[in-house]
Amino acid sequence: MEHTDINKSIDAFKSSLDKSKKIVGFTGAGISTESGIPDYRSKGGIWDKFQPVYFEEFVSDEKKRLLYWQRKQELWKDLSAASPNTGHMFLKRLYDEGKLAGLITQNIDGLHEKSGLAKELIVNLHGTNLEVACIDCGFTVPSEEVFEGLDLEDGVPVCRECGGLMKPATISFGQQLRSADLDRANDLARSCDMMIVVGSTLVVQPASSFPSIAKENGALLAIITLSETPLDCSADFVFHLKVEEFLRLL
Ligand SMILES: [Zn+2]
Structure with missing residues (x-):
């Protein structure tokens, strides 16, 4: 033009x-x-490099669940620093x-x-990475509360209300x-x-x-x-x- x-x-x-x-x-x-937030879908983006973890796998497979949280922990470092x-x-x-x-x-x-x-x-x-929600009862906490001092060697976060699985409140692959x-x-x-x-x-x-x-x-x-x-x-x-x-x- x-x-x-x-x-x-x-x-x-x-x-x-x-x-x-x-x-x-x-x-x-x-x-x-x-x-400084990468375009995940672009070539070289996270989803190009890694096999995504589907929602079904998050629910049923302990290893995939840990992998999912490890990636989210990495991502959180970028997200919490971004303006x-x-x-x-x-x-x-x-x-x-x-x-x-x-x-x-x-x-x-x-x-x-x-x-x-x-x-x-x-x-x-x-969805959003600002919050982490229980996939069973919907109990929600701000992400910084969860990621601060999170040590995944102790296991992935569980809901303090119902003991259900907590997951960052984003829509995963395979989730509507x-x-x-x-x-x-x-x-x-x-x-x-x-x-x-x-x-x-x-x-x-x-x-x-x-x-x-x-x-x-x-x-x-x-x-x-x-x-x-x-x-x-x-x-x-x-x-x-x-x-x-x-x-x-x-
Ligand atoms: Zn719950």
Whole structure:
């Protein structure tokens, strides 16, 4: 795209942003890479290198359960040290201006919570690493309580309420997305007047259906993602830029 073209698109985006009253953000791994969180699905990412532990294996196989916790313990070191970046703060600013109706994310890093967005506005489609929950009774504790001083040689954490298995509150392979979260995301997509996709390639279903639903229900759709997406042709604004680059132009 020519330089003047992109400036024109940025201006048009700005004026739509000003007019919008109910914006919903939709974020994927690309928004967090600047915070040092790797894109797990990309080549060389964790899921490329390691065989995933399926939920069924977590429940039935002690060795797999330990392996799962060892990986989560490694990951927690990165996650607890990570801070929100300009991309997260852009959405936080919309929230401060009273324009953000909700935020749907595919990420499990908790950086939107850390940016100061109200927890009840966030739909964590794939769960969150900020909490650890009992898979039997649902008893939940903040992750730092569990990981602080965790020694897996003593065994994996169990629920202090019912003795059941504790697991970071993310959706594992072989585990269904929570229907309450899907319903909330669906409602947000249907009721917003603008959806802004940041850092998602929109290829993972059903998460990626929400931008389509928003568009079909009359919302403007903006996509800010480095690579092409299947929805580029139907979007009102498409910026194939890194988030921070886009925000510099804005
Ligand atoms: Zn329990």
